[in-house]
Amino acid sequence: xxxxxxxxxxxxxxxxxxxxxxxxxxxxxxxxxxxxxxxxxxxxxxxxxxxxxxxxxxxxxxxxxxxxxxxxxxxxxxxxxxxxxxxxxxxxxxxxxxxxxxxxxxxxxxxxxxxxxxxxxxxxxxxxxxxxxxxxxxxxxxxxxxxxxxxxxxxxxxxxxxxxxxxxxxxxxxxxxxxxxxxxxxxxxxxxxxxxxxxxxxxxxxxxxxxxxxxxxxxxxxxxxxxxxxxxxxxxxxxxxxxxxxxxxxxxxxxxxxxxxxxxxxxxxxxxxxxxxxxxxxxxxxxxxxxxxxxxxxxxxxxxxxxxxxxxxxxxxxxxxxxxxxxxxxxxxxxxxxxxxxxxxxxxxxxxxxxxxxxxxx
Numbered sequence: 001x002x003x004x005x006x007x008x009x010x011x012x013x014x015x016x017x018x019x020x021x022x023x024x025x026x027x028x029x030x031x032x033x034x035x036x037x038x039x040x041x042x043x044x045x046x047x048x049x050x051x052x053x054x055x056x057x058x059x060x061x062x063x064x065x066x067x068x069x070x071x072x073x074x075x076x077x078x079x080x081x082x083x084x085x086x087x088x089x090x091x092x093x094x095x096x097x098x099x100x101x102x103x104x105x106x107x108x109x110x111x112x113x114x115x116x117x118x119x120x121x122x123x124x125x126x127x128x129x130x131x132x133x134x135x136x137x138x139x140x141x142x143x144x145x146x147x148x149x150x151x152x153x154x155x156x157x158x159x160x161x162x163x164x165x166x167x168x169x170x171x172x173x174x175x176x177x178x179x180x181x182x183x184x185x186x187x188x189x190x191x192x193x194x195x196x197x198x199x200x201x202x203x204x205x206x207x208x209x210x211x212x213x214x215x216x217x218x219x220x221x222x223x224x225x226x227x228x229x230x231x232x233x234x235x236x237x238x239x240x241x242x243x244x245x246x247x248x249x250x251x252x253x254x255x256x257x258x259x260x261x262x263x264x265x266x267x268x269x270x271x272x273x274x275x276x277x278x279x280x281x282x283x284x285x286x287x288x289x290x291x292x293x294x295x296x297x298x299x300x301x302x303x304x305x306x307x308x309x310x311x312x313x314x315x316x317x318x319x320x321x322x323x324x325x326x327x328x329x330x331x332x333x334x335x336x337x338x339x340x341x342x343x344x345x346x347x348x349x350x351x352x353x354x355x356x357x358x359x360x361x362x
Contacts, residue, residue, distance in 0.1 A: 005031040006132040009051035011042040011068065012083065013060040014113055021055060021083070024121045029129060039063025039071070046076050053131045055124075056102070058084045058093045066093050066100065073101045079131040081106060081124075085114075091212040098181040099216075103131040103324060107206050130178065130297055134324050137182070169314070169355050170288035171234065171250065171257060172197045173281045175274030175304075177204040177296025179324025181213055183344055184294070188239055189221025190348035194357050197290065198234035198257065199223070200242075200250055200281070202274040204296065207245035214241045232259040242272035249280035257284060270300055274328075278304020287312030290354060292347070293338070295323040299331035309337045316350060317341045 008030060010021045018035040025032050034049045036042040038060045046054065054072065058065040069080055082105035084094040094105050104127045108114040117124075176183055180203045188199070203213065211227045217239070218225035226232070228240035228248050234257040242248035247262045260280075267273040274293075278301060281289045291308050293301050295318055305315050315338050317329040322344040332338050342350055 005029050006129060007031050007033045007049070007052045008128060009034050009036065009042065009045055009049055009054045011036040011039070011045075011054060011060075011065075012057040013038055014057075016113060017057070017083075017108075017117075020114075020117045021124075024117060024124055025055070025128060027125065030125065039065065039068030042068050043071055043075070046072055046078070050076075051078065053128050054078065054080045055083050055106075055128065056080050056097075058082055058090050058097070064093070066097055069097050069100055069102055077101070077136055079103045079134050079136060081127050081131050083108060091209045092216075094209065095181060095212045095216050099185050101137070101182075103134045103136070104178050107209075127178075130325060134178070135322075135326070137179075137322070137324060167314070168288055169197055169290045171281060171285045172199045172290045172292060172351065173250075173277055173308075174199060174201040174292045174294065175278070175296070175301035175328060176201070176294040177270075177298065177300065177325070177328060179295035180204070182324075183318065183322075184213070184217060185220065186344050187292075187294070187348050187351075188217050188223060188225065191221065191223055192352060192357055193222030193237070195223065195352065196236050196355055196357065198236055199239040200228070200234060200248060200259070200277060201239060202242045202248060202272045202277045202301075204270050204272070204300070205244040207243065210241050210244040214239075217241075228259045228261065230259065230261045233257070234259065242277065245271055247272050247276045249276055250284045251280065252284045268298065268300060270298075274301035275304040279307050282307035282311045282313065285313070289313035290351070291315040292351070293317040293329050293332050294344075295325055296328035297325045298327050301328050302331045302335050302337065305332050305337040306335060314339050314354065316347065316354075318347065319343050 022032045036045045040063045056065045080102045082097045084090045085108045106124045109116045109119045214225045214227045225239040249260045317338045319341040320326040
């Protein structure tokens with residue numbers, strides 16, 4: 001087993017922030033091999049130092065984070081963790097970066113120069129270590145064509161049945177974390193305008209970022225994508241994404257499915273929590289629920305999927321070969337609560353087949 005520390009290059013236009021980040025990332029399992037003051041400097045350092053992971057500031061002079069990321073992915077692809085300030089522009093550029101190949105991001109707690117980075121020190125170290133183990137997926141435009149599955153590893157792929165029993169579904173509930181924004185972009189926009197179910201999504205993100213994610217997804221496909229709000233009625237053609245920092249649950253009220261938001265404490269360190277969404281879906285929708293678990297670190301969604309399965313729901317998961325981090329799907333598969341597992345490019349066609357808007361292609 002490789003015991004070599006993860007070699008990190010830090011990119012930030014602030015000398016103060018470079019020092020703070022270097023102090024945080026100098027410790028067990030991590031080694032800061034260099035720093036860079038902007039995107040142009042970063043490209044030179046990436047080529048000369050060959051780090052394992054880059055932390056990349058979003059907003060910088062000369063060459064900003066997004067341009068630097070695109071150049072890195074083109075010349076020396078490697079895992080990148082974006083370091084974003086809490087601004088509307090910062091959120092938008094961060095989302096663009098995540099769909100352009102960045103593995104994850106960390107939010108500066110109080111702006112471009114954050115004196116309180118120690119508040120997110122543990123999270124930053126964890127994300128950098130996880131990024132070093134992530135499966136790097138180079139950016140490619142979404143395609144409506146079927147992506148052939150890679151040969152499955154023995155014991156890891158839940159085989160899809162060749163024929164599915166016709167059944168009625170009422171709601172699609174989706175869980176995603178690390179790598180999720182890009183995965184959602186390769187699933188949600190590819191669902192047809194005739195997709196008959198409303199969609200409720202939990203993507204692990206802080207406040208301020210999910211609105212940008214919803215806006216981005218809304219412009220890419222026929223379904224209407226919004227950030228969920230209290231009392232929002234879930235209807236066919238609508239995708240509701242849990243607001244960053246708030247739990248989303250689903251409740252049946254006067255014959256309709258409606259969104260409920262709460263500020264109860266994080267569950268297993270995450271808010272919004274996929275388990276909370278899935279548990280509510282199990283109660284409100286029962287056997288008419290369709291679940292989807294995409295790429296992500298940890299096991300959020302597994303307990304909720306167990307509850308859904310106990311009520312007769314059907315659960316699909318992303319398979320290992322396309323996951324940035326095969327954590328959440330693996331946990332659900334190992335718990336025995338996944339009915340089918342597919343690479344990302346096959347998921348939207350499979351969902352269409354399950355709800356009856358597309359013929360089975362096998």
